[in-house]
Amino acid sequence: MKFVCDVMLGKLSKYLRVLGLDAPYIKSPSMLDSYKTLGEPYYFLTRRKQTAYPESVILVTSNVPIEQAIEIREVVRRYVDPGKIMNRCIGCNIELVDATKSDVEPHVPEFVFHQYESFKRCPACKKVYWEGSHAAHMSGLIKKILQNDT
């Protein structure tokens, strides 16, 4: 399932990527057409009122990203795979691949290199991720989205 995020939902798309979801961000409505033609199931998340509401459109009302995430969590968490949380590049929306310590040595701060044993890398932008690289508040965010209470 893809969660295609409309132009005003850039931050929300990043949150969904942290959860491991496939969340492309589109800058123009015509880009949505290319997802339609792929034939893959998708949800289109938007803040713009639509003339018709096909099942695949989810209207987001808040303009605060964390509240947007909470608004849509009932749908979102059906698709979250716990093994894939924090396994996607936040910038590129691409799944990370394992990287060896020697691969990442030139690309991470020295203390990180010494403190962590496992690293992942984005195959597109080459950004290196490690256990502590997603900001700490992200785990709070994940809890908020995946738990029932607010």
Ligand SMILES: [Zn+2]
């Ligand atoms: Zn990337």
